[in-house]
Amino acid sequence: MRLIATDVDGTLIRSDHTLSTRTRRAFQAARDAGIRVLAISGRQPYSIGAIVQGTALMGPCVGSNGAVITDLETRQVLWQATVAIDVQQRLVDEMTVLFPTLKAVSVRDGGDLYFAEAGYQGLADPGELETLWPVTQRIGDREEVLAAPSGKLVLRDDHHDPADLLAAARGLGIDGFHATTSGAPFLEVGPVGVTKAVALARLCDRWCIDRADVVAFGDNLNDVEMLRFAGLGVAMGNAEPEAVAAADRVTLTNNEDGVAAVIETLL
Incomplete structure (x- = not known):
């Protein structure tokens, strides 16, 4: 495990849009262990940053379902693609x-x-x-x-x-x-051709990380390609059937800190 990539809504945060203390600690422990962590969402970087500010997830993030990669610390757009x-x-x-x-x-x-x-x-x-x-x-x-x-x-x-x-x-x-x-x-x-998986693959190349060493979490249709791409794709207990079918494992729901539970076990 060299990279943990997580969707935001329905996955990283609870239904009340909060990021639990347990989840914050799990990502900090992963980063302390030398593992890269990444938020990857249909949201935009400014919104992702507002959620993960002050946590180990501050740094590069992926927004617009893979169409933009931004460094949250510097606000620099590292890569983006557009619809013609x-x-x-x-x-x-x-x-x-x-x-x-x-x-x-x-x-x-x-x-x-x-x-x-x-x-x-x-x-x-x-x-x-x-x-x-x-x-x-x-x-x-x-x-x-x-x-x-x-x-x-x-x-x-x-x-x-x-x-x-x-x-x-x-x-x-x-x-x-x-x-x-x-x-x-x-x-x-x-x-065209841009998904969360495509952006994740781009960052894996940048960081010299093999897809087999990626753990990804998601819950919805826009996570399917990413769950298939990762060496370990984990669907949430509240995930849509398409996400469950694409994953290797199912964890607890987002309201039960399912992401943190898997990270703790893997660490």
């Missing part, structure tokens, strides 16, 4: 034919800018955001939202389940994007 403008425009156009009330949000600038389509429901009030550094929110028409490449493109229709949006997006026959869900009430669209 023409791809996201075509995708949104064709999805709107199927879901007329669909709205989009373009997440840009390493996750520090949210450009939401007018009428989008669900954008948090800036004063309520937990951030390690300031972020920007803008609202405009669809043409403006889709006029620049997105690290993550959010598609939401409150009249339809995200699973329905995912099935539809995958069935359109459009190349150039990767779609997934994370338990949030929207579809998450990223660059």
